[in-house]
Amino acid sequence: MSLDFPGLFNYWLIVVLMMIGFYIVIAHGNLVKKIVGLNVFQVSVFLLYITMGKVEGGTAPILADGIETYSNPLPHVLILTAIVVGVATTALGLALVVRIKETYTTIEEDEIDAMENQG
């Protein structure tokens, strides 16, 4: 079964994924959920770059005899770095959430705001 998707359909799906992640970040007050939304957003941005690097009829960029076309290795390198930096920022963000919980005894953003405005 061969469906003919329009050439940009993949990118529109990726934009939908990005917007789901963006919605999770801005619409929820729980700090852990915001960090989860950031992770969702990150994975979809990486998917965008990897999709841009794919060449039709190409294979993974590992040199081997008899293969003519390879997919573009440069986005792979960029996203490899980005994934590791992403986990570093997630770890730091989660450590900050733990400290916020110990200081304010809550991780809901509006309760923290109320405490800050009172005191």
Add this chain to the structure above:
Amino acid sequence: MNQLMKEKIVLRVISKFLIPYILLFALYVQWHGDFGPGGGFQAGVIFAAGFILYALIFGVNTVREIIPAHATRALLAIGVLTYALVGVASILMGGKFLDYNVLAHDPTHGQHIGILLVEVGVGITVASAMITIFCTFAGRAEDKEGNPET
């Protein structure tokens, strides 16, 4: 009453069976990063996953006896220093910073040596970083409960 995780036979037996293979797979991924998918980052994370599994089942204190805090702190720095020192060694041998061509008699061999050393540095740093971050989180949970999990 909840059993501690290490008293559950299935978890204990399977983890003791699997953890050596996890560490071995991490070493395989590290050294074969040139010929297939892999390299320093993946190997470091898989290596840390073996230790994290052990810590989840047998307790953070047991893992800290194997890798004390000062060892992970030292390894963190040693990995980054290895990478930087490869670059400095290239300068001392007459090339530019991180120019691997001058590291051996033949540029291709030099590149191979340079890539190997650099990936080792990356793998060491990533593994110790993941172990450090996890043990810091888990150590905090232990202090919060008040009773150490042994």
Add this chain to the structure above:
Amino acid sequence: MSDDLIIVVLMIFMALTGVAIARLHNLFAVVMLTGIFSLLGAAAYVVLDAVDVAFTEAAVGAGVSTVLMLGTLALTNSEEKPAPPRNMLAALAVVSITGAVLIYGTLDMPHFGDPNAPIHHHVVPRYLNDSGTEIGVPNVVTSVLASYRGYDTLGETFVVFTAAVGVLAILGRVRRPKRRDERAQTTEQTSDEGNS
């Protein structure tokens, strides 16, 4: 052609998982779904020929990241406030406008998989053609990461180092091993409380 179908189906699953993450209130379930999301992303990367990236995403996103979030949940409460988000309509409006602008931006892009896209022309042919002779390593991603762009990887290693140091600075506690007289004191105290 079936590759494209697989990629689209995987992305639809990812979208459903994302919507479930947005709607659930139990944070434990949310963290588990994030692991599933990362795993589906890793599967999509494999079909898109990015095997190194899939490896890293599966190990890091579905592995370490999930464990760290579970550790955070153990240190905080595990339930989100059940009230619906107050500013849901405003958030939906912002998200829709941003999404529409982004889709308008993608209309200029080359089609998916086009070998004549500008991204494949600048320096990539040099890497693909010369990597075998200059560096002699079959995995082009490793040769670009460690040799052609080695300086960036040095910076990335520094970032990982800084993250570990940062977590130690925020959450680390200096533990002194208990001295023998302190340990004797505490056992005395507990035995006193037991007797009286």
